[in-house]
Amino acid sequence: MFWYDEFPARLQFELDELENAGFAVVIDPERRAAGQLVLTVIYPIADAEHPLMVVFPSDYPYFAFQVFAPTLALAKHQDPVSKLLCFVAHIDSEWNMAADTVAKYLLEQLPEVLKADKGDPSVAEAREGAPVTGFLNYMTDSLVxxxxxxxxxxxxxxxxxxxxENDVDLNNLFRCAILEVRDMNGDVLGQSDLSIQARYPSRFHARWVRLAGPPKSTEPLRVLDEAIKIWPELLKPNFNGEPDVVGLVFADQARFEEQHDIWLFLVRRRFRASVPVKTGRRLPPGDQIQYFLARADRGSRDDLQTRVPRLKPAAEKVVSVFGLGALGSTVAWQLARAGIGRLNLIDHDFVQAGNIPRWIMGWAAAGYGKADVLARHITHNYPFVxxxxxxxxxxxxxxxxSPVGDYESRMARALEGTDLIIDCTVEFTVQNFLADYAWKHGIPYLWATGTPGAWGGIVGRAIRGKTLGCWKCFRHQLFEKKIDAPVFEEGPTVQPIGCFSPTFTGSGFDMDSVALQTVRMAVATLCVGAEHGYPDFDWDVGVVNLWKDGHPIAPSWQTCPLEQHPACDAHG
Incomplete structure (x- = not known):
């Protein structure tokens, strides 16, 4: 049932409101019969009458209608392609189904849109830019x-x-990156980060031209004509085994009342064709050319850091993550998302298919070394890390x-230049060693553990010169129950067939609560002393319970500073 059949009173209310406001209205009978309500409303502006097309969604009135003005060409608050008018900044959150009507928007909002288009400063506008590139139609999945x-x-x-990228055929999937922008003499005007260049090893050449403003059309051929008028040589495509690419750069409103260079890419792709068409005839054998627009997307370090400014100080830091299991793999991935400068990933184990319920990567990682496959994944998806x-x-x-000294060499690589050691091994002997090493060398040490059943966990840090206590102090306090241990599931561990050792039971998403707090504390520790960095915590040890009496609960944290224990021998 269509909404206007289910809620006929609402449709009549809309029509009555428009009539009372003095608007002439026509309902499209064919679209109504097909299940879509479309109205044409005549709207007078100065001495002219403009037809507005009002399109109602199928789930009206839960969602707002759309109003298109095909005879208007507004510089602001109108999609230049579809001619859709923008009445409010965030219609999905501002729409009031009980009070908002077409008549109300035309009487109250459209006059404001028209005044804003003329530069009237009294109009309250959303402080956001609307470049034309946000309204264009692009080749599916294309990216430059x-x-x-x-x-x-x-x-x-x-x-x-x-x-x-290696093994990518641009004749099938158009995804690439601009590594250098040069002038006609070949001098470099701009280039991408070295990390981006390493990700795209294959190279080919193309051309670019500056337009006087945003393209006047959305059709690829007409956009190309605009470029050819400026540079006639673009009429002839350059096919050298790759598609012909023309970069178009122009100034547009990228931010509120700010003009910045925007990129758009026009692609000509050549192929051999002899295919049936609707008439039954065949295209003549030979070269055929496909024209399309490819989406541009900025991907510099600054573009990424703009979204997370508090994390910028961490971009120069080195973190060593020991243990890449359920906790460590998630910690490493989240640190990569945070834009850490370098990650040293240390683990001797390999991924088993059975690890998938708790490991950060899925089936494709099985059989690979944990450190190797995780490093490849991060390098591929986070090129600045x-x-x-x-x-x-x-x-x-x-x-x-193995060569003599190989172990020492690998340990030296794991710890060289590190700003933070994160221990997710959950192994007492490893924790004891790494904690001592970090304390002696003045390196912040952070540890994370989970309990059987993934019912709880601990996140803590020890920093010589900052925390009063060390990891050994923590162990004393935990043993003496001055720090409460997290809850755990009683019962034996399990050893799945094919697994080399018993393991605990418990869900990965429960352990993620521990991993995420580990990353928050890690980033806070790395940003200590940095202006505008991620703020630090006022505690050093956190114990979380995720279950109570055999039932899951909201994560319940108990936190405290790490105090020195009088029996600890690390403070002589």
């Missing part, structure tokens, strides 16, 4: 990564160096066939 270049306005044309995979079991002698 750009950067935060500031090209000299006097440079109107030039060359591009485009990078492509340097990763170093170190297959190593801390404290275990290397195989006799």
């Amino acid at each position: 990564v750009t950067s935060d270049w500031a090209l000299p306005p006097e440079n109107g044309r030039g060359k591009l160096v485009i990078g492509v 340097e990763t170093l995979a170190i297959p190593l079991k801390v404290g275990s002698p290397m195989d006799v066939k």
Whole structure:
């Protein structure tokens, strides 16, 4: 049943309101019969009458209608492609189904839109930019990564160096990155970060041209015509085994009342065709050319950090994560999302298919070394984060066939230049060693553990010169119950067939609560002393209970500073 059949009184109310406001209204009978209500409303502006098309969604009045003005060409608050009018900044959150009507919007909001278009300062506008590139139709899944270049306005044309990932065929899937923008003499005007360049090893060349303003059309061929009028040589495509790409740069309102260079890419792709068409005839054999627009997306370090400014100080830091299981793999991934400068990933184990319920990656990771596969994943998806995979079991002698000093060499790589050690091994001997090493060398040490059943966990840190106590002090206090231990599920561990050792039962999403707090504390520790960095916590040890009396509860944290214990021998 259509909404206007289910709520006929609402439709009549809308029509009555429009009539009372003096608007002439026509209902499209064909669309109504097909299940969509579309009204044409005549709206007078000055001495002219403009037809407005009002389109109601199928779930009206829960969701707002849309109003299109095909005869208007407003510089503000109108989609230049579809001619959709924008009456409020966030219609999905501001729509009032009980009070808002078409007549109300036309009487109250449309006059404000028209005044804003003329620059009337009395109009309250949302402080956001609306570049034309947000309204265009692009080739599905296309992407061209750009950067935060500031090209000299006097440079109107030039060359591009485009990078492509290995094994990517741009004739099938158009995804690439601009590595260099050059002028006609070949001088570099802008280039991408070295991390981006490493991600796109294959190269080819293309051209770019500056338009006087946003393109006047959304049709690829007409956009190309605009570029050809400026640079006639663009009429002839350059096919050298890759599609022909023309980068179009122009100034547009990228932010509220701010003009910035915006990129758009026009692609000509050549293919051989002899395919049936509707008439039954075939296209003549030979070259056919496909024209489309490809989406540009800025991907510089600054573009990423703008969204998380408090994390910027961490972008120069080095973190060593020991143990890449249920906790450590999630910690490493979240640190990569946070934009840590370098991650040293240390684990000797490999991923088993059975690890998937608690491990950060899925089936495709099975059989690979945890450190190696996680490092590859982070490098591929977070190119500004340097990763170093170190297959190593801390404290275990290397195989006799290994070179003498290999263990020491790997440990040195794991700890070289590190600003923070994160211990997710949940192994007492490893914790004891790493905690001592960190304390002696003045490196912040952070540990995270979970309990059987994933019912609880502990996150703590020890920093010589900052925390009064160390990890050994924590152990004393835990043993003496001055710090409450988290709850745990009683019962034996399980050893799935094929697994080399028993393991605890428990869900990955329960353990994520511990992992996420570990990352929050890690970032806070790394940002200590940095202006505008992520604020620090006023505690050093947190114990979380996720279950109570055999039932899950909201995470319940108990926190405290890490005090020195009188029996600890690390404070002589």
